[in-house]
Amino acid sequence: MAPPKKKHASGQPCIIPGGFAVLSLKFSSDSPAQHKVYVKEHRVRAEKNSHRPLDRTLFVLNIPPYCSEAVVRELFSQFGCVQSVELRDHPGSVQESAPKLSKFFRPAEKTGFKVGYVVFQDSSSVNSAKSHPDDSPLVVCTEERPVKTGVQKWIHQYSETFIKPDKLQQIVDSFMEGYDKRKKEEEQRQRNEAEQEQEDEEGWVKVTKGHKGAKARPHSEAANKRTLQKEMRKKKRKELMNFYTWQQRNTQKEHIAELRKKFEEDKQRIALLRAQRKFRPY
Template sequence: MEGERNGEDSIDEAAGVEIGALPVKFSADTSATHWLFCKEHTVREKNEGKPEGRTLFIVNVPPYCTQDSLKQVFSGCGDVPAVYLHQKPTGGLPPQEDSVFFPKHCPVKGFKVAYVVFKKSSELQKALKLNSSKPLMLSTQKSPIICGIRKWCEEYNAVIPDPEAVQKDIDQFMEKFDLDVAKQVEMEKQAMEGNEEGWMTVTKRGRKPGFARKESVGKKIMAKESKKRLRKELQNFYTFQIKESKMKNIIALRQKFEEDKKKIIALKQSRRFKPF
């Protein structure tokens, strides 16, 4: 409930809104009862998708619960045009996916929160007054919840999409992308023409367009800058630096002299004449 600490919780404390408990079961065959905790959705930041006075806020929604099952549970109270599922409480709407095959957002998993939108405010009040003695069924013949091997099979089959449908989705995306690029180019051209006062907006598509701001280009620029800095650095500027460089040079020369001596001795031994 941390996501709505500054919204629903604070208003509830001021208004004294009570939270109701609603028992539900997976199906009529199961004996285990799960409890949903619900109240009227009230926040400071309003949203048209979750209208105040017609939206029911529910927490402790189990992982197997779906939008269709919640619609079925509250259909007895009235018309339910929309049900939204979120990982955490929020005043906004779930992100809409542009593509079925290439989703940008992960699906809601595990326990979650739900927002059930009713058509009338009287239907919301009816839902808040539901009888808590008789559990409601989430999975029915009309809207069954698929689980077990059947669910795994459907998830596996969904991973292998139809090539024609994928190609159609890609073509639609590219058409939209080309239109957006064409609009952007047209707007930049209009900006380059100048306004009534003579002011002109400089863009990357001018007479001398700038270089592409890529990662590879940035690395090349940084490498050139590091080389320039090395050239500008003062080496052996102080007296102690000069002495240290001379000592290191002498030590290196002595080591090279000893190595050369060993090489000459080895050559002499290899060329020694042994007639017997």
């Protein structure tokens, strides 16, 4: 493992239960207070994506609100070249399919302590960050890297709420161009599939090949409509058969009830005849 460029104190890293290493933060060099963050190598077997490689990702807890992604990148860049930084409110898997919205249309971010995922370009940087001694705090705000807080931060956030019309128009135009392009590609793909799945003179239909193990079927809107209509007809026939079956069963029950009623009447008539019978020898 290559040693870090920055010389650290002679202390030992502080490891707490759970495998987390403790790193100390100081807002400025003359600040007496220190803030603790907890780092650990990110190892989640269920998460399989290229955004968080298991051997180069550092999981960070208890990141203070005044540390943005740029600040976190600068703090951990002393351990090695940082590829990407991701801050979240809660730990979780990355959402690759979610569309990336512009900053003008994003909901307001929650202010509070966050968790972070720091991806390095070299796996040795993760070990360097974990082995950093606790008695050598990292400085957040320096002359080269000033961090705005308090009134200055509020003024900056308020000024950022004003959107320049020309910049907003550029973002909207670029989004609409991409949307129109995707729309045309989707329409062209549907037309190509419809042409491939048309019936020939002998009634054969060419279907597209699905993934391995899947049953090949036409993947067009017309084919899906035909399949839906077929299922609806099958459902109606089944309901009609069930109706006839219920009607026959009801008729049989009524017939059995009538036979039982007639049997009881015959029993009463026979008992009455036996009671009225008299002995007449002559």
